[in-house]
Amino acid sequence: MLRNLLTTKSLAAITPLACMLISSSASAEDGYQYKMQSTTVTRSSATPASTPTEEMPEIKYELGKQPLHLHPGGASNEATIQDFPISKGLAGVSMFLKPGGLRELHWHANAAEWAYVIAGRCRITIIDPEGHSEIKDFGPGDVWYFPRGHGHSIQGMGNEECHFILVFDSGYFSEFATFSASDWLAQTPSEVLAKNFGMSASAFADFPKKEVYISQGPVPQTLPSEPPPESENPPPLTHQFHLLSKIPVVTAGGSMTLVDQKQFPISTTMSGAILKMKPYAMRQLHWHPNADEWQYYIKGRARMTVFGSKGRKITREFGPGDVGYVPMGNGHYIETVGDQECEMLAVFNAGDYQEISLSEWLAKTPKQVLETNFGVAPSIIDSLRKGSTLFSKPTGPVSIPN
Numbered sequence: 001m002l003r004n005l006l007t008t009k010s011l012a013a014i015t016p017l018a019c020m021l022i023s024s025s026a027s028a029e030d031g032y033q034y035k036m037q038s039t040t041v042t043r044s045s046a047t048p049a050s051t052p053t054e055e056m057p058e059i060k061y062e063l064g065k066q067p068l069h070l071h072p073g074g075a076s077n078e079a080t081i082q083d084f085p086i087s088k089g090l091a092g093v094s095m096f097l098k099p100g101g102l103r104e105l106h107w108h109a110n111a112a113e114w115a116y117v118i119a120g121r122c123r124i125t126i127i128d129p130e131g132h133s134e135i136k137d138f139g140p141g142d143v144w145y146f147p148r149g150h151g152h153s154i155q156g157m158g159n160e161e162c163h164f165i166l167v168f169d170s171g172y173f174s175e176f177a178t179f180s181a182s183d184w185l186a187q188t189p190s191e192v193l194a195k196n197f198g199m200s201a202s203a204f205a206d207f208p209k210k211e212v213y214i215s216q217g218p219v220p221q222t223l224p225s226e227p228p229p230e231s232e233n234p235p236p237l238t239h240q241f242h243l244l245s246k247i248p249v250v251t252a253g254g255s256m257t258l259v260d261q262k263q264f265p266i267s268t269t270m271s272g273a274i275l276k277m278k279p280y281a282m283r284q285l286h287w288h289p290n291a292d293e294w295q296y297y298i299k300g301r302a303r304m305t306v307f308g309s310k311g312r313k314i315t316r317e318f319g320p321g322d323v324g325y326v327p328m329g330n331g332h333y334i335e336t337v338g339d340q341e342c343e344m345l346a347v348f349n350a351g352d353y354q355e356i357s358l359s360e361w362l363a364k365t366p367k368q369v370l371e372t373n374f375g376v377a378p379s380i381i382d383s384l385r386k387g388s389t390l391f392s393k394p395t396g397p398v399s400i401p402n
């Protein structure tokens, strides 16, 4: 590694490092002899905090500004790894369905689907490998989770457009991995379909010749009371969760409503949350040990900074329709911009939600460790160790009542 450093970086870049190459021992600046290492590289306390070795990848994608793919019953645009290279672990789609618009029967070969309804109403159908089927109606604040490969459809209902955000636990979900029923039928000879369904080949003459994706049909009627009669074999675990019926965690700076597999057992590979941040508040410094974070900004504006180790960081401002991404383990914080509340959807590619808060860590670490670590006065260390509150209180030109 040191050889690489010496050959690929300029001398100026390594000047802050005191490099010692001694076969059996090495001495530090204070004269202490290290006997165990054959090669020691010590970092001077004067090392600048920022000596970037490479750029941080882009963390923002303006999904809402991308051209919509228009279909008879609706429209969509997507953020995949092709346009947003950082998003290897999660990708998303913003989809609109008109009343009666149908996102056709399909499945995803390489990803589970986690969705949040922003506006309007829709009905889903799903089938699992045991033959369980479920038909459920969704409204604003509802979440669904479809395990990888399970067949499903989505249909707009009511009298207004339905808008929902689909999130997949693979950045590669889109190309060559979303399989549509109409595409498969179009690619299969009618003689084969005749054998499969026990019908005449001529019966398939009018089927679509290519993938339908979204089509327009009649607005579905209200379902009868539970369980719906169409669902004769309901699954042991439902695919539906009413996220906004949950009581959020509320602090002075904002609130967070979270669902993971503890409350929604079918969602074994994904979890998600709605965060509402007051003006001039801040989501505190934290990271997620087990998951990437995919964000969709719904209302208001916020500025996020992601810390990528080795002096690397990137800050971007987000508004409605923008997508943000935080790779697993990267430290981050989010500050509300302006005098409006900011509402954001955050989705994670792990069934168990995990986070570590920097302030909680410092509060639970012995003072002497922190004094040695940071080399500052004990009184400053005392005021550092306050514990975590998820959101910092609003501190801006506007005073927000708690």
Ligand code: MN
Residues within 6 Å of the ligand: 106, 107, 108, 113, 152
């Ligand atoms: Mn889907």
Ligand code: MN
Residues within 6 Å of the ligand: 286, 287, 288, 293, 326, 332
């Ligand atoms: Mn986070």
